[in-house]
Amino acid sequence: MNALLAVAEPVSTGAPAWATLGYLVTAGCFITGIKMLGSPATARRGNFIAGFGMLVALVVTLSQVATTDSMHFDWAVMGIAVLIGTAVGGFSARAVRMTAMPQMVALFNGMGAGAAALIGIDDFRTGLDGFIAFPGFSSNAEIISVLVSCFIGSLSFSGSVIAFGKLQELISGRAVTYPLQRPLNGLLLLAIIGLGAYIVVAPSIELLFIYIGITLLLGILFVIPVGGADMPVIISLLNSCTGLAAAATGFVLGNNGLIVSGALVGASGFILTQQMSKAMNRSLFNVLFGAFGQGAGQVASTTGAGGGTVRSTTSEDLAPLLAYSRLVIIVPGYGMAVARAQNDVKELADELERRGVEVKYAIHPVAGRMPGHMNVLLAEANVPYPQLREMDDINPEFARADVAIVIGANDVVNPAARNDPGSPIYGMPILNVDQAQTTVVLKRSMATGFAGVDNPLFYEPKTLMLFGDARASIVALTSEVKQQ
Amino acid sequence: MNALLAVAEPVSTGAPAWATLGYLVTAGCFITGIKMLGSPATARRGNFIAGFGMLVALVVTLSQVATTDSMHFDWAVMGIAVLIGTAVGGFSARAVRMTAMPQMVALFNGMGAGAAALIGIDDFRTGLDGFIAFPGFSSNAEIISVLVSCFIGSLSFSGSVIAFGKLQELISGRAVTYPLQRPLNGLLLLAIIGLGAYIVVAPSIELLFIYIGITLLLGILFVIPVGGADMPVIISLLNSCTGLAAAATGFVLGNNGLIVSGALVGASGFILTQQMSKAMNRSLFNVLFGAFGQGAGQVASTTGAGGGTVRSTTSEDLAPLLAYSRLVIIVPGYGMAVARAQNDVKELADELERRGVEVKYAIHPVAGRMPGHMNVLLAEANVPYPQLREMDDINPEFARADVAIVIGANDVVNPAARNDPGSPIYGMPILNVDQAQTTVVLKRSMATGFAGVDNPLFYEPKTLMLFGDARASIVALTSEVKQQ
Amino acid sequence: MTAQSLALDAFVFVLAVFIGFELITKVPPTLHTPLMSGTNFIHGIVLVGALSVAGVAGGTAGTVIAFCAVLLGTLNVVGGWVVTDRMLEMFKKRPEPKKEGE
């Protein structure tokens, strides 16, 4: 190597070559894994490949720990931590109900974010003397990296915990609003930035703890106002944030594996968040600051289709209609999830099929409260996959259906989305249940759904309402059908 | 920074931070540029963005040269090189005919590849003493990088020059075959590898020149057997190779900008090559080793539709038919490019339109000898873009066309692709010219086209053949139409 | 942490961000939740960071922090992977259940 070239060439870095190459394998696995997760046919294999990448990263790291003078590494203590983590994480993830999956994702996301913040704290503690003794670019850069990883990590940690609490109904799932919401958040953010700048100038562990405390508070206040229904989007956003937090710890530790993996999650998670909010017909901004989602009542009254008459029915009256149909299409919605009626729905369908009725399920892409919500529930109830039909696929079939049974769905079957340009949900594609010979709607009241808009479907002459909890109604219906 | 962490962190590298960040901007521009080049609406902007990225890279490099003790950098001499390069490159690229574009791409590709090889030589020369004095990993790694960049660079250089020669018809464009072709190439490759290994052990500039000489020969022998028609695929492949050569010089010089840009071109170029060969209904392997592409004759005789009768016509007879049509569809093919008839075709179309005839152009995706060949030619002749219709778009319209004029196209209108499972081109989508009231075919003889298969279209009762050079025929036809 | 190493880290970071953006094109809505969960698993890579700082600090405080970081990281990794796998299990083809029984 010679004069100029030496300048242009990155020379000797800290990480040994084999570690860098190991992390490269990890990065390759993660990239391939994420790609494969994007298509149903390869998704599961993608998760295995990502898992393999993680294994490689862990082996590389432990080898590094073992081969360097890592004097304080206590294999026993760390082994215990890993064992506990594996047992608790593995067990709870296995044991939890399918319907509780979103909150599990939130929880584990919070764990990762917390780890990132702790790593920041640890690095700050051990580096503190050096920062004070040798101020300058190097110290400043490291402090800033620590601050970034503590900020994103703590924010995502407390935000995820709140999201978990809301979905698990430990905290009110409603869109909690409080006065001066935005100014308060802005103030906290300013305080965090100011404090951070001060920490760079005068590093101190106590100030770092205050810094983290304010950030935790901000995370809580940030997620509290979001309605439970928007939670999937928020969790996806926090997930993307935790990715960035991991990347920030990568900067702190100068570890390429962390930087790449974190950046991958940060970027792909952000794209995914956008796709999710788009699939729900909401803008990301709206989700974050709208506190819509529980608006109900007032919107309904403005649309006010209330004038029509509603025809209510009973399970006895309905049973013969179903039993002697040729094609019945079941349209599940959020109410089925609330009532936990999926197994009973399956039972009704089985009974109908036994009698020679053809049964199909119409799955609207945003039915329920998370993407794929209905698929997951019905799969749990062992409904064969081919019977679950996507919207574009099933819509033409309603015209030849004898009965469409709408089980706790509302917005996704609202014809106003098709007909009424003044409606807030106008333009959203819906399931054309009103084209069936008869439409039966199972819900508890005339209340509105997620979007808070009244549903003209309920007032149509072809529509019969079967009021009551979806599960109770279905069970009653099944026993009546059996008696036919 | 502390014990273990120091190990995990890349410390102080040769390239100054601002240079690395500058190259990062370049990489971002190139990535964005390539992405935008993939869609017609943004392609041109993409090229500008890529150009900006290049500018940034050059500014960064020159600043590095200026700010370091680059004692031998002769600004005057290098300035002259840049000036000559700009003048010659800019002028020839501006001056050349549109139809000669593919060979220009080949030529400039060869230039870049040659530069990569020269950089390798230069680095080897200046590093030689060090290699000999300090053998070991570092020297070996650098020699191997040099060998790789010289290998790919030289191969791509001589290959591109041959490709240029073939397309420019300085060398026979036919698929030149010679005995023992594959064994010979294999032998050369082995010699190169052996010699390379020896150079690593005992570095010597003379041996490097021999190494490069053999590689240049291999590049020639590699491209010589490929038929002129397959040249676009080969050029794309060589383009991808030059990308890798640039990346290899990046390893030699430890320059991230070169590594990233070269890798981008290498990878995206490879995908593009595959897409191109797929669009031509050929596998990449077939293109490289098939020496098909000029097979003609013999295939035709096996298919042997020769029994039918052919109806030949004259321009006088044809003129009234055209002049009093309502819809005429023009189907250009490779023969139009050979005859350079595009301007005359446009003139004929204008004349017909003046008479109230509706004229459309049906563009088959692989008509001609390079992707977009017909679009480029007809755009050069100022045919308005909306008149150029893609296959799927125009195919339904043939049924209502009075006349379809096939100008030097053959394979892309061969009904055997639709009807005859035994045909080598069976399954390729074609333009349904046989559905027009009358089909007129302009070509010089009954010879086959690129695929070498006979065309049953010519024997159909609705088909009229107008033999002769396409340009002469069109000119005659136009003047006859004017006299109507 | 020199300016040079920082710039190199930024280089790698930005490239990875580009990959992340390109990677996800049009994902069917049913896969949104599993994909979220899968990437949630991937940022469990912080466990690597937790393990590599674990040996640095001595003393009770250091050990406690490291213990917590490793514990949380492991929860993220193991829980994240299992949840994703369970979700994806739903997508595999099941043998058609018997039509006759209930």
Add this chain to the structure above:
Amino acid sequence: MTAQSLALDAFVFVLAVFIGFELITKVPPTLHTPLMSGTNFIHGIVLVGALSVAGVAGGTAGTVIAFCAVLLGTLNVVGGWVVTDRMLEMFKKRPEPKKEGE
């Protein structure tokens, strides 16, 4: 060139290869040639390499090699860009030419 710097270079190389693979999805055949030409321009970045070795070697031979490398690199850059631009010019919407004249 240490093993460490080599590994880092390989790291960056592989990431860029991933980007390159992801970048090109379904390109319409009409754009194949311009895209090829555009990437042909991009590898003109070797000019950067040519310029940075140009100052290293002294002597006539060194200068000649550097001169040639810079010349070839410039040809690639300038020619490659102009060719691409000319090809893409074809794709922009033209004002409809007059139907009346010939």
